[in-house]
Amino acid sequence: MDTSAVQRGPTDAELVGMLQTMIAARIYSTRCFNLQRQGRLGTMAPIDGNEATVVGCTYALQPEHDWIFSQYREFYALGRYGEEVIRRQVLYLAGHPEGSCYPAGVNVFPAQISLAAQIPHAVGMAWGQLRQGLPGVSVAFFGDGASSEGDFYEAANFAAVIKAPVIFMLINNGWAISTPTARQTAAATFADKAAAFGMPGVRVDGRDPIAVWEVVAAARARAVAGEGPTLVEAVTYRLGHHTTADDPTRYIPAEDMAAARAKDPVITYAAQLRELGLWDDAAQAAAEATAQAAIDAAVDAALATPLAPDAFFDHVYAETTPRMERQRALLLELEGKGQS
Ligand SMILES: Cc1ncc(C[n+]2csc(CCOP(=O)(O)OP(=O)(O)O)c2C)c(N)n1
Ligand SMILES: [Mg+2]
DSSP states (O other): OOOHHHHHOOOHHHHHHHHHHHHHHHHHHHHHHHHHHTTSSOOOOOOTTOHHHHHHHHHTSOTTTOEEEOOSSOGGGOGGGOTHHHHHHHHHHTTOGGGGOOOTTOOBOOOOOSTTTHHHHHHHHHHHHHHTTOSOOEEEEEETTGGGSHHHHHHHHHHHHHTOOEEEEEEEOSEETTEEGGGTOOSSOSGGGHHHHTSOEEEEETTOHHHHHHHHHHHHHHHHTTOOOEEEEEEOOOOSOSSTTOOGGGTSOHHHHHHHHTTOHHHHHHHHHHHTTSOOHHHHHHHHHHHHHHHHHHHHHHHHSOOOTTGGGGGTOSSOOHHHHHHHHHHHHHTTSSOO
16 A cells, blocks of 8 residues: 555644644634624534544545545534635534535535434445545544444444445544443443454544544555555544533533643644744744634624525425425515515
């Protein structure tokens, strides 16, 4: 297999780019959280704690060839897939259906709220890539909680049998809403589950973007060499609310959260790059200002876009069913816009 990318490791520019993207992700997510509290955006799931995993992974990919299938928390950190991702994510939170459809060339699938349903989609895409001889891989992000769903077992089993070029990125952030990992599985690690499928399972520090980069680069090299899928368990800790509808202080002991915050990946990775001489106060200020300007522009544009209350009917099927047309008419009537 081609191990050149694995052997070279990330360049200095990529190391810096990863930190800029992680900082931006935290700023985007925090801003959207606050706007939900003000009633200006809808329910959202903050990314806090997952930044290093998502960014380390995407920097090891080739966005022009490799497809991303996310759960609901990763979008803020997909900056390597282009600024359009954050613009669409904010549109989505503002209620616009087109916010979950990406334009051609942005290889990102819509958010998936139904746990694990994105995993068979990723394997299906990878199967297509394999059959068409395309050079890319598909990556499925999913949580420790999602790993208990049948969709994960079915998709992983099938992927291993057909040697699909897919990477299963299981983000173990300690929690599935209020269920701790100790109540999620009796296995010693989530990575151990790979053995039953006949694929490699790798456990990596999900708070270390360089470690994640290396593991994903190796998994990608295997996948494109026709050697099949890899299960990666990235271990981190959820630093925020499950969603804006959650209150983690009711079930996470304050000392556990304080210990996790002391290992906040955005802070520890910045310190690491300062030690390497790749980061300083000016770089930090510039990264924050750039991210702030980008999120301000995305939010202003989303909130200024008129929202048709029935727009979501247009994006379910190519042809709307009679039942949905009746529902649309009823909705418009209730909105005072349809039959008066
Ligand atoms: C099929 C299905 N069952 C239950 C839920 C409700 N639910 C939403 S998020 C969640 C927890 C998921 O935890 P995990 O997969 O670890 O992801 P995390 O939120 O930690 O990123 C649950 C149970 C759902 N969305 N879909
Ligand atoms: Mg989780």
